[in-house]
Amino acid sequence: xxxxxxxxxxxxxxxxxxxxxxxxxxxxxxxxxxxxxxxxxxxxxxxxxxxxxxxxxxxxxxxxxxxxxxxxxxxxxxxxxxxxxxxxxxxxxxxxxxxxxxxxxxxxxxxxxxxxxxxxxxxxxxxxxxxxxxxxxxxxxxxxxxxxxxxxxxxxxxxxxxxxxxxxxxxxxxxxxxxxxxxxxxxxxxxxxxxxxxxxxxxxxxxxxxxxxxxxxxxxxxxxxxxxxxxxxxxxxxxxxxxxxxxxxxxxxxxxxxxxxxxxxxxxxxxxxxxxxxxxxxxxxxxxxxxxxxxxxxxxxxxxxxxxxxxxxxxxxxxxxxxxxxxxxxxxxxxxxxxxxxxxxxxxxxxxxxxxxxxxxxxxxxxxxxxxxxxxxxxxxxxxxxx
Amino acid sequence: xxxxxxxxxxxxxxxxxxxxxxxxxxxxxxxxxxxxxxxxxxxxxxxxxxxxxxxxxxxxxxxxxxxxxxxxxxxxxxx
Numbered sequence: 001x002x003x004x005x006x007x008x009x010x011x012x013x014x015x016x017x018x019x020x021x022x023x024x025x026x027x028x029x030x031x032x033x034x035x036x037x038x039x040x041x042x043x044x045x046x047x048x049x050x051x052x053x054x055x056x057x058x059x060x061x062x063x064x065x066x067x068x069x070x071x072x073x074x075x076x077x078x079x080x081x082x083x084x085x086x087x088x089x090x091x092x093x094x095x096x097x098x099x100x101x102x103x104x105x106x107x108x109x110x111x112x113x114x115x116x117x118x119x120x121x122x123x124x125x126x127x128x129x130x131x132x133x134x135x136x137x138x139x140x141x142x143x144x145x146x147x148x149x150x151x152x153x154x155x156x157x158x159x160x161x162x163x164x165x166x167x168x169x170x171x172x173x174x175x176x177x178x179x180x181x182x183x184x185x186x187x188x189x190x191x192x193x194x195x196x197x198x199x200x201x202x203x204x205x206x207x208x209x210x211x212x213x214x215x216x217x218x219x220x221x222x223x224x225x226x227x228x229x230x231x232x233x234x235x236x237x238x239x240x241x242x243x244x245x246x247x248x249x250x251x252x253x254x255x256x257x258x259x260x261x262x263x264x265x266x267x268x269x270x271x272x273x274x275x276x277x278x279x280x281x282x283x284x285x286x287x288x289x290x291x292x293x294x295x296x297x298x299x300x301x302x303x304x305x306x307x308x309x310x311x312x313x314x315x316x317x318x319x320x321x322x323x324x325x326x327x328x329x330x331x332x333x334x335x336x337x338x339x340x341x342x343x344x345x346x347x348x349x350x351x352x353x354x355x356x357x358x359x360x361x362x363x364x365x366x367x368x369x370x371x372x373x374x375x376x377x378x379x380x381x382x383x384x385x386x387x
Numbered sequence: 388x389x390x391x392x393x394x395x396x397x398x399x400x401x402x403x404x405x406x407x408x409x410x411x412x413x414x415x416x417x418x419x420x421x422x423x424x425x426x427x428x429x430x431x432x433x434x435x436x437x438x439x440x441x442x443x444x445x446x447x448x449x450x451x452x453x454x455x456x457x458x459x460x461x462x463x464x465x466x
């Protein structure tokens with residue numbers, strides 16, 4: 001049974017892998033049982049698949065050397081390795097950490113874990129559109145700030161950060177910049193050399209690859225240590241037998257993303273812009289994030305006097321349209337999102353959030369259907385609202 | 388040490404957002420109004436997050452203690 005009968009607009013939480021990726025990678029589930037560390041021919045075939053995937057991922061982000069790409073089990077694991085591995089390895093140079101207020105919870109929690117071991121954490125403010133305050137960054141950074149982490153783009157509000165300027169500020173102090181590109185990779189061009197990125201996090205399932213793989217790019221000047229120990233896989237930085245199917249799939253997904261990103265972006269941006277234009281016609285509705293400097297597939301809103309969870313459930317149950325409310329963290333606690341609070345919104349304003357992320361299955365004919373459903377949903381919920 | 392006897396205790400040592408809050412919500416929903424939930428947490432943000440949630444949810448913080456990195460809260464379910 002397929003669950004994908006309606007209009008699926010939650011491609012950021014999860015998306016189906018591209019069928020071409022599955023076709024490519026399935027042989028590593030059913031034909032090549034090799035362990036890439038084994039020296040025999042089957043092991044070598046598996047090793048070759050991992051290295052081919054590494055090349056493809058390196059090309060997506062223009063890494064100078066594919067050996068600087070380390071495969072992990074997820075983007076969360078890559079964020080942990082980037083932050084904890086770099087901080088612990090370089091603790092003799094300083095014990096200060098910086099992150100934007102709107103980072104993913106895997107970045108913030110990695111830093112909080114380091115806080116318990118004596119590191120100091122400061123959070124960089126953002127403006128009302130989610131753009132990092134560069135002047136605040138300049139004031140806060142020092143030669144003891146061993147890792148600064150700012151995401152390429154935010155998954156909850158779609159805003160793209162000025163990474164090149166941020167890199168310039170961080171590098172003026174001679175320090176390292178980590179960029180979580182989980183939601184941006186495959187959507188907009190990323191060039192780690194031109195952008196001046198030292199560490200970059202990627203996720204397989206966010207670029208239409210299988211779940212179960214992520215990657216960390218660590219530039220040639222970055223000293224890092226493992227956060228889990230075991231055998232010597234992935235230069236010892238991510239020990240454990242490689243998930244061959246997911247890694248091969250991630251590589252193929254990276255190759256397809258590099259080739260098709262430009263056309264996909266134009267197509268999805270047109271649908272996205274129409275959705276935003278229509279939905280903002282509903283009274284007391286606001287766009288969250290930056291109006292123009294945002295991911296091409298991303299539309300996010302907040303509605304006065306109603307809760308995001310009610311919108312999500314009504315759209316799903318009555319119209320078979322799937323959206324999200326924002327971060328997994330706030331979905332779990334039903335508390336206001338830390339991202340929306342960082343924009344300066346009040347708790348009650350931050351509760352009425354709806355995020356739509358487009359993917360390959362979406363097309364322009366769906367715009368009027370979605371608009372009509374959202375309009376009816378908002379009217380129905382406001383009629384019930386005690387606020 | 389507090390002499391408040393909790394009706395249930397929640398150990399969130401080593402856990403980070405969103406777990407201390409989501410588990411606190413789940414645990415307080417499982418005690419009766421007037422009963423007390425004791426929470427131990429070492430998330431550096433717990434001292435801000437847990438009282439903030441308790442206030443918004445209408446529960447009463449009876450007592451708070453800090454010992455090293457561990458914050459302990461005694462929260463009375465009010466609603």
